[in-house]
Amino acid sequence: MRLSPLAFALIAAALVLPAMERPALASDQVPTFDVRPSCRGGSDTEAALKSCLQSEADARKQLVADWSKWTPKQRQGCIAEAGTEQPSYVELLTCLQIDKEVTTLPNQKIDLGPLRKID
Numbered sequence: 792m793r794l795s796p797l798a799f800a801l802i803a804a805a806l807v808l809p810a811m812e813r814p815a816l817a818s819d820q821v822p823t824f825d826v827r828p829s830c831r832g833g834s835d836t837e838a839a840l841k842s843c844l845q846s847e848a849d850a851r852k853q854l855v856a857d858w859s860k861w862t863p864k865q866r867q868g869c870i871a872e873a874g875t876e877q878p879s880y881v882e883l884l885t886c887l888q889i890d891k892e893v894t895t896l897p898n899q900k901i902d903l904g905p906l907r908k909i910d
Contacts, residue, residue: 866887
């Protein structure tokens with residue numbers, strides 16, 4: 792029995808692909824940002840620049856330590872928010888912390904009373 796080239800390729804792919812390690816997703820690890828431009832833009836003194844860079848380094852260290860506490864969906868959403876024009880580890884950490892808190896809030900319905908039409 793002779794296999795066509797297409798059948799052979801499909802069988803080979805079916806055998807090889809599952810054995811391959813999946814590529815890392817963007818949210819599998821803390822992203823690497825260049826925070827210097829955003830710190831320079833918001834700092835009018837050398838001390839302010841150093842303070843900003845230290846805050847960013849501290850936030851990144853916290854992100855590395857806590858990265859597995861957030862779901863891939865939370866990480867992806869916050870990376871998209873904080874990693875845009877002027878990426879910031881502080882913004883990424885804040886986004887993730889808020890997102891985590893929102894998911895733990897009780898699901899309460901608030902009675903605002905009867906609705907009235909305002910003319």
